[in-house]
Amino acid sequence: METAEVETASADLEMIVHGPSGRNKPETRLWLRMLSTTKLITSEIRRRLRAEFGATLPQFDLMAQLYREPDGLRLGELSRRTMVTNGNVTGLVERLEADGFVQRVTPDGDRRVTVARLTPAGTEFFETMAAAHEGWLRDIMADVDPATITSLWSEIGAVKTSASNHLSGAAFE
């Protein structure tokens, strides 16, 4: 009973960051809880991806984008869709190309452009991972009432919309 203690200990960020939780504004409390929950699940997914497939989460995300687009995507578009910076995409694609899962092509029209797409091996690999990924999430959320899952989905949508409208550089219409 002393083994898992150190590495898995839940570390309730929210219970601690600004105190025993009471004296925070509701927005702060919600944020701390969102953050700690996301961290918890992200770690778990990351651990399983690595253990079962030797892949990283950003690699999985990037391949997920490419899977949707059999013709491939420009690196810039890939960057936007993954919420990963430009420079980062360069390195990710390089490593995935070295592994044989992704292929880079420069189209004739515009030599500034690089299009990345999954190779057949990459497609197969991703499909396997995606199926497992979906199962992991069902497992992780197994104790949550289905109705709660649905309502959370829409309520978090409201948070996301609000956040989008209050970004520093927000100049959207």
Next chain:
Amino acid sequence: METAEVETASADLEMIVHGPSGRNKPETRLWLRMLSTTKLITSEIRRRLRAEFGATLPQFDLMAQLYREPDGLRLGELSRRTMVTNGNVTGLVERLEADGFVQRVTPDGDRRVTVARLTPAGTEFFETMAAAHEGWLRDIMADVDPATITSLWSEIGAVKTSASNHLSGAAFE
């Protein structure tokens, strides 16, 4: 109107990862939305911390923990509370010590132990940042109904509990 486009473009992970959103299991849809929302807000907080205080998010989190404990915390405890690995804490504390915000002490009893605590300058600095931080969150969630914020808090609690109970290494009682 062409400026912010590239860097701020919202990049709807969820709308893309596994498709136009329809053909995913509810758990996957919720997860993608949680993840993209958290990324969005995290980026915003990170941007503001850097712009206004020249601080990073992990530094802020670490100082938040120490702020709660005037006597300081062992690095291992700090690691658990911040959900940051041991090795990472070492580097974070080193940099914060170099900035004069944190101080390291090895207690007499056990020479393996290092206790970190905020310096007066660190305390003052953190208080300023924390106040701003709370304001940013109110701003970011300004368009969300207060009742939704409350119900989200408890519903996400259910997700967190479920996730905690389904970790790979989960051996909690």
Next chain:
DNA sequence: TCCATATAGTTTAAACTTAAAATAATATAA
């Protein structure tokens, strides 16, 4: 005492991250 084992931190290697600067290619405009 001596040794196995457990603890606390640090270090390391590889990958990822951001932000900003640098390259390169293309488009636009005077």
Next chain:
DNA sequence: TTATATTATTTTAAGTTTAAACTATATGGA
């Protein structure tokens, strides 16, 4: 048709991240 601006990607520097290996302590028995 040049100069100028834009667009696409890469590079760079500093920091963060994970996982695993390593270094000291400490502790609990043979």
